[in-house]
Amino acid sequence: MLPTSLARPVTRVRRRLLGHRRLLAGLLTAGAVAGGLRVVAPAAPETVAMTVAAHDLAAGQTLTAADVTTAHVPPASVPDGAATPATGATLAGPLRRGEPITDARLVGPSLTIAHPGLVALPVRLPDGAMAGLLDAGDRIDLYAVASAGGEVADAPGTAGGASRVAAGVLVLAVPPTKAAGNSVTTGLSGRLILIGLPDDAVARVTDASVRSFLTFAFVH
Structure with missing residues (x-):
């Protein structure tokens, strides 16, 4: 048996513990639940x-x-x-x-990914203000007007001095003047646009853009 001097303190501690047994049990249960939740919680998703x-x-x-x-x-x-x-x-x-x-x-060749059968071609329109009317996604017919000393060869749809060199051309992008290269930075007038058209029309449009005044008409 414990000495009387020790028995009384031990008894008091035991009584206090028994008096708070519900609180202790609750705390132990909450700790166990929290530990279980950490174990079963899914890992953070990969990003x-x-x-x-x-x-x-x-x-x-x-x-x-x-x-x-x-x-x-x-x-x-x-x-x-x-x-x-x-x-x-x-x-x-x-x-x-x-x-x-x-x-x-x-802006680049990847613009034709959503348009199989088309290639991207940069074309300079002599009238920069006219080019400013265009937006990506527009459909246009390209026309060439023969300049002095030149003519458009093999261009279908000829009417007087104007020839339609490509029909239903898709406008892929209209870069800003600075990015496209204006008369200040390149010495060339007009404005570049990026168009998508079939491969067999590239040579005809390129030739017309170099030798003629190139313009366009909106189509549906």
Whole structure:
């Protein structure tokens, strides 16, 4: 048996423990439940970095570091052709904040991905103001007007001095004047546009753009 001097303190401690047994039991149960939840909780989903628009962007805009940001998304959410990094490129069409930046959204050959059978061709329209009327996605007929000392060869649809050199051409992009190269930077007048057309029309349109005044008409 314990000495009387020790028995009394032990008894008091035992009584206090018994008095708080429900509280202790609750705390132990809560700890066990919390530990179990940590064990069965699913792991954090895997994510990868994707370059997206930091804010709304206009067609023809040259991307800077302030125009793009990084979003972390599931791997399955990353579209084909995701562009990283995308700074310095020119947008072929507008982008909303948070939209991923892909090669099909940038001025270049990849714009024809969604249009099988077409090739991308840069063409300079002599009248820059006229070119400014165009937007990506427009369909146009291209016409050549023979300049002095030259004529358009093998051009169907000839009517007087004008010849239709391509019908139903798809406008892929209208880069801004600075990006396209204006008279200040290249010594050439007019404005470049990027069009999509069948391969067999490339030589005819290229020849007409060099030797003639090239213009267009909107078509449906």
